[in-house]
Structures are given as structure tokens and as C-alpha cells.
Amino acid sequence: MGRDLDVHIVQNPSHDFTRSPMPTALHPDLVVALNRYDGDRIFIRLYGTAVPPSRHGDPCAVLNTRPAAVRALASRLRQRWKAEFVDARSSAEDMTLTADRHEFPYATQVDLSGEPEEELGPVLDELAVHGAYLLFGALLEGGEPPVTRVRQVLIDVLSRENLRIRFDSDVLFLPWSLLCLPEGASGGDGLDTHFGRFLGHRHQIEQTGGYYPDLPDARTPAPPLTSPSVSLNHDTEVDVLGLTKAAQVAALLAKDTSFRERRSRQALVDDIAAGRLNEQFMYFWCHGLFRTDGADSPFLVVRLSDGRDIDAQTVLARCGADSGTVLRRHPLVLLNACYAGMPGSADLAHLGGALIRVGAAGVLGPHIEMPQIFAAEYALTYVERYLGGHQTAGAIAHDLARHFAGVHRNPLALAYTLHGGMDSRLERVP
Numbered sequence: 001m002g003r004d005l006d007v008h009i010v011q012n013p014s015h016d017f018t019r020s021p022m023p024t025a026l027h028p029d030l031v032v033a034l035n036r037y038d039g040d041r042i043f044i045r046l047y048g049t050a051v052p053p054s055r056h057g058d059p060c061a062v063l064n065t066r067p068a069a070v071r072a073l074a075s076r077l078r079q080r081w082k083a084e085f086v087d088a089r090s091s092a093e094d095m096t097l098t099a100d101r102h103e104f105p106y107a108t109q110v111d112l113s114g115e116p117e118e119e120l121g122p123v124l125d126e127l128a129v130h131g132a133y134l135l136f137g138a139l140l141e142g143g144e145p146p147v148t149r150v151r152q153v154l155i156d157v158l159s160r161e162n163l164r165i166r167f168d169s170d171v172l173f174l175p176w177s178l179l180c181l182p183e184g185a186s187g188g189d190g191l192d193t194h195f196g197r198f199l200g201h202r203h204q205i206e207q208t209g210g211y212y213p214d215l216p217d218a219r220t221p222a223p224p225l226t227s228p229s230v231s232l233n234h235d236t237e238v239d240v241l242g243l244t245k246a247a248q249v250a251a252l253l254a255k256d257t258s259f260r261e262r263r264s265r266q267a268l269v270d271d272i273a274a275g276r277l278n279e280q281f282m283y284f285w286c287h288g289l290f291r292t293d294g295a296d297s298p299f300l301v302v303r304l305s306d307g308r309d310i311d312a313q314t315v316l317a318r319c320g321a322d323s324g325t326v327l328r329r330h331p332l333v334l335l336n337a338c339y340a341g342m343p344g345s346a347d348l349a350h351l352g353g354a355l356i357r358v359g360a361a362g363v364l365g366p367h368i369e370m371p372q373i374f375a376a377e378y379a380l381t382y383v384e385r386y387l388g389g390h391q392t393a394g395a396i397a398h399d400l401a402r403h404f405a406g407v408h409r410n411p412l413a414l415a416y417t418l419h420g421g422m423d424s425r426l427e428r429v430p
Helices: 067-086 092-097 117-139 145-158 191-195 246-254 265-274 312-316 351-357 372-388 393-408
Strands: 030-037 041-047 060-063 164-169 204-208 229-234 258-262 281-285 287-291 299-303 332-336 362-366 416-419
Touching: 041 145, 060 145, 067 117, 117 145, 117 191, 191 393, 204 393, 229 246, 246 258, 246 281, 246 372, 258 265, 265 312, 281 372, 299 351, 312 351, 332 351, 332 372, 351 362, 351 416, 362 393, 372 393, 393 416
Parallel strands: 030 164, 164 204, 204 416, 229 258, 229 281, 281 332, 332 362
Antiparallel strands: 030 041, 041 060, 287 299, 362 416
16 A cells, blocks of 8 residues: 655755745736847847747747947937926916916926926927837838838737736836827827827836846845834035925824934945945935946936035945845835936946845836926825835825826826836834
8 A cells, every 4th residue: 555755955056946935026017128239239039928829929028229329319218308398497478477386387286187288298299209219210210021010019919908027137227107009099089098008108118128136035034123224414504494205204204113214425434334234115306317437328426515526336336246135124125316317338337226136026117307396296195105015116106197197287207117027115113
């Protein structure tokens, strides 16, 4: 008669491959991978559960366009958002007829629901046209069968709603949330027709670029904290007159949390060197600008109250060889500084990339020069939701894009983008 034998496992060679992933780590519905091919070409591949099965395999193609040309168009798209929307001015006649009409109506208020739709509609249409051209006209140009197939599959998949999408590339860092479906591919009426074309309005989106943090081991998680550990890294001279909700964001961060405030570069580098970066959420409220200093490409710097530059090298130079353990609780970082969501080159010259390299789970920041009044309003809503511990970073960003578009008729939330961290969620002690 058969019987079960007692088995004692003395070795487990597949230990690291059979362990289940973290419960919050889910595979995206769609991954758009763009990699360098044959020197200066781009190879694109689409895969994921949202891609329809085919006997020809995953849709893929070698694209005709060159990376430099696409990056130049992406830069022009960001500039167009600044010129066409943020810097849009009211006519002298409008300001004469309406006493409360702002000279820069879209930059000086959050709620645009009272603005004339016949003015806002054409602006959104212009931005959507160029967002669609960058993706389907410039990046996916050409009539070769492989390119045509990729283009059609991408249109069909992106025409759905609420997918979790990852754009992974070591050669192209584009403002994906500002790119759009072709005209007629989205539903809705009036302004909703325009909003519905933007990818950031339709889907959760993250950009990855060949660098990922060392995720915590599922078997040995970091000890739980009785209250969330957060930091505010800021320039107190930003909005010194108190015209925005920046003070409310600071108060929210300090309420019922383990709170760390930094106002200088020295405070940040001291904490890096001493291994005191124990935050689960890091918030930067400061100015951002680009420098060259003889580098091949501009790089982002931010400044706190002391006015001293903080860039990628500031972070990496203090971390040493074991840099992956510096941010050991793998925080989400909200870089609420102008252009913070605009990455540099793939060699991690960008500050956000450096933070991910030393352990951040993801970095959220704007692609464009963001008006202070909107940046503070966005941060207040985002921080409140994230500290609640119920939603992931990607879900909140998507919800806010729809919230500001639907309630306030304001598209600026679309300009915030996630670099990694779509599934990041603040773990709270029950």
C-alpha cells in the first residue's frame, strides 16, 4: 500500500524565483518598451494583458524616426503648454468689460469652470493635436506593415479607459501623460472631448528607464511605524505672502506623523551621510531650474531656503557604494518644483533618477513650469490622499487628473508624471 514519504528539503536553489511578489506589485495592463536599436534607431514592443493575442507574437517594429528628433518635439510640446496655456493672456477688452477677469486667467486660479468655454476649448484642442502628433505622427511615422500594426494596436488599447500603463525606455523620456489619442478616438462632449484624448486622463501611467530601487524582501519587511514618517524639504521664500495653500500642505504633513523639516542643502546631505533618511514620503516645495555648466545636456537643480543647488550628484556623491539602502523605506517623492518631472538622460543625470537609484520607489513631478497656486492645491489634495494609505500613487495621480479636469476644467494635473512607483502605497499600522 502506498504511503507519503517524509521529505526534508536541505537546499532550495529556486528560492528567489518561487517566492511570491509583494501583494501590491501588479503587472501593468500594457507595457510600451522603446529601446535603442542599431546605433540610432528605436525598437518598440507592446506587451501585457491588454494587448490582443496574435499568432504573429507581440506587436513590435523598428521605427523610422530618430530619438533626437522625438526628444526635440517633446521639448517643443512642453514649451507649447507654457506658451499656449500657462502664459495665455486675457484681451484688454475682456479685462475692461469684466472687472474680476485675470490678465493670466489660467495661471492665477485653479478653478477655470467660470472661464469661457469658447476660449478654453481651442487651447485644449491645440495641445491635444500636438500631443497626438508627437505619438502617432512623429514617433510612429511610416507605412511599413510592422509600424502600421503597432500604431493600430496602440490606438485600440489606449482608447480604453483606466488601464495601468508603463512606458519603459532607456532612450526616450517623453511627457506621456500629455500625449493624446487621434481626433475622434475619444468620447464626450464639449471640453470633455478634449480632455478625453489625453493619455493621463484616460489611464494610470508611469515611466521607467532601466533603473529600479531594491524592493524590500517580502519575508523581512521593515519594522512598522506607529505613524507615517514624512519630510518637508522646502524654500520658505516660495509664496512668502501666503497666496497659496503651501502652509496647509506643511500642516498636513506634520499632523500625526514622524515629521522632518529641512530648509537647507546641508541638512539634506547630513541626513544622507548619517543614514537618517527614514521617510516613507518626501515632499519638495521649491524652485527648479536647468543648468548646463559644460555638461552634454542640461540637468535639473532645486534649491531650498539657503539657495544652494541640489542636483543628482549632490545625492549620489554622499551615498557611497551601497547607495541602494540610503532610502531604506523606499519613499514616494513628490518633487513639486518646476520641470521636476522632466527627466534628463538615461545615465541618471536627473535628480529624480538619482533618488530612485538610492531607493525611492517613485518620483512624481511636473513636466512644465507649474503655477504656484495650482502646484500647492495639487499637493494638498495628493498628500492628503496618499497619507491616508488607501490608494496607490498611480491611482491618486489618475484620479486628480480627472478631478481637476472634470470639476475645475483645469488640465494642469495632466502635467504631473510618475517615474516608477505606480503601485506605491503608504503602509500604515492598523
